[in-house]
Amino acid sequence: MIPAGYREPVETRELRYFVAVAEELHFGRAAQRLGMAQPPLSRAIQRLERRLGVTLFDRTNRTIALTEAGTVLLREGRAALDAVAAAERRTRRAVSGRPGLVLVTKAGATGELLSKLLDAYAAEPGAATVDVLLCQPGEQERLLRDGRADVALLHRPFDSTSGLDAEELYTEGQVAVLPAAHPLTNRPHLRTADVAALPGLPLPRWPGPGGTYPPGPGPEVRDHAQLLQLIALGRASAILPDSCLPHLDPRLAAVPVLDAAPVTTVIAWPPHSRSLPLAALIRIALRLGSEHGSAALVQGG
Amino acid sequence: MIPAGYREPVETRELRYFVAVAEELHFGRAAQRLGMAQPPLSRAIQRLERRLGVTLFDRTNRTIALTEAGTVLLREGRAALDAVAAAERRTRRAVSGRPGLVLVTKAGATGELLSKLLDAYAAEPGAATVDVLLCQPGEQERLLRDGRADVALLHRPFDSTSGLDAEELYTEGQVAVLPAAHPLTNRPHLRTADVAALPGLPLPRWPGPGGTYPPGPGPEVRDHAQLLQLIALGRASAILPDSCLPHLDPRLAAVPVLDAAPVTTVIAWPPHSRSLPLAALIRIALRLGSEHGSAALVQGG
DNA sequence: GGCCGTGATACCCGCCGGGTATCGTGAGCC
């Protein structure tokens, strides 16, 4: 009956266990995090290794380290767990008759476009309710993947749209944001090199995936408000998209940076999600994006 | 200890059970397919519904149908199961020291580019072994998603690259392929409308996702060889990319179709897979693609 | 109205996931 070569499939519980251990690199702490005792966790990992026919951890009897295969399983397992969580959440929310969209974007960015988009969409006949989720930079992709959000406004090249479907809305240049009193604010324009090494005004460090900060001299920041305040205090400088200009503090000044990479705002959503409310929202975003683009051209030209 | 609002996570076994039932729409057959008895399957689905707080099937006591939530879970659950399977397979293949790539493409397409690509890559220092998988049209995306393949050659707009990372290689026009004796073969060029309604020579029907054919008059085909033979027999016509010309049977003739959508060959891979051998293969494909493109331009005048 | 076919229920069993107690062992330390 059982076909030859049949193997027991991996269960999500085992994946969660593995991810916990791989992240903690410590069976005891991982067990604590999982709300269980350590021995069953050890056994579960052993069983998983047997089942896969692969050793996932190098145990040197005092500390453990991920093998190459373990590194792969950590990455792929996280994605798989996200997919399962997405299936669960999206199913829960699909109870007949309550469409509802969750839109996610970075806190403190895309202010005007977002409010215009929400207004225009709400005016649409038969529009679904749209919940807005504001989060740290770099978290949006995760929220889309694990089903907590349905659609996102992202900013290339800062955010990656890898694995998502996306449409470009508009593209803008970038400006250097400096304390208003800084001598460079008299210049008509700057280059990235001018801003990169300003004495006493280092560029900030943003958290990477996982919430850890890269090493460097700049201050650690988590959102735009925090960053702008640091600049006003004369502790940092920054290069930000043009669209930050309208809500700029009077203690700050902005100078165009000629060779900074252009920033493209895109609307992105998980692949294969073809709901009518989402399609309508995307359509309206595209329309507003092109209007925004031509308005910017008029202003700039 | 247990946080409030905690819910048992869904296990992959439950997802497999649900998908089987949703596909068969019959508990008995689904149980048979799963190699188990029907009662435990019914219970498992009930438990899943309780756990999700959602009814997945409308049971009308003789036959069952998917609810709206069930439809969502079918789509999302398949994706999640694919992701789990991919994690499993990629981990198994990641045993240290054996890189190895699996490239998948449609049987009977991209002949020259593929062989050139394999040759060029094999000549690279430190190249991994590349296994080639030929499959039915529309299956490649699945193979990439569930980890059976690492990279694919796809053809837009026939294949979707939704949810994949992709780079364009080259673009070509399309030709109508007809029996050599057909009167239209004297024309210098055609339009899609000319070919669409040829009496006695209907366009073929390709299988959609799931292997089912759309309704219509044309013959059901599964690959290019089959299709070309049908055309030679005077039972069908087709519109195919220019690159089918070199290996065309003498009983067949091709006429350019002016308003047919251009076909773009792309190399695609699952997001977040950044292995060195894959990167090298993509780089070489891009080089060959641009060469191919310019060569086509020279030929075409 | 008897009879299938279908999904749901009842009941039982064996295994496995999880707990506690304990061991083996290498690191660190004086």
Add this chain to the structure above:
DNA sequence: GGCTCACGATACCCGGCGGGTATCACGGCC
């Protein structure tokens, strides 16, 4: 060098749950 400690592995036990068989409830069909 021996003591201790930290950490993962092992031993053993138990309860629950996943899976099996037998049976029920019910609606369509001849």
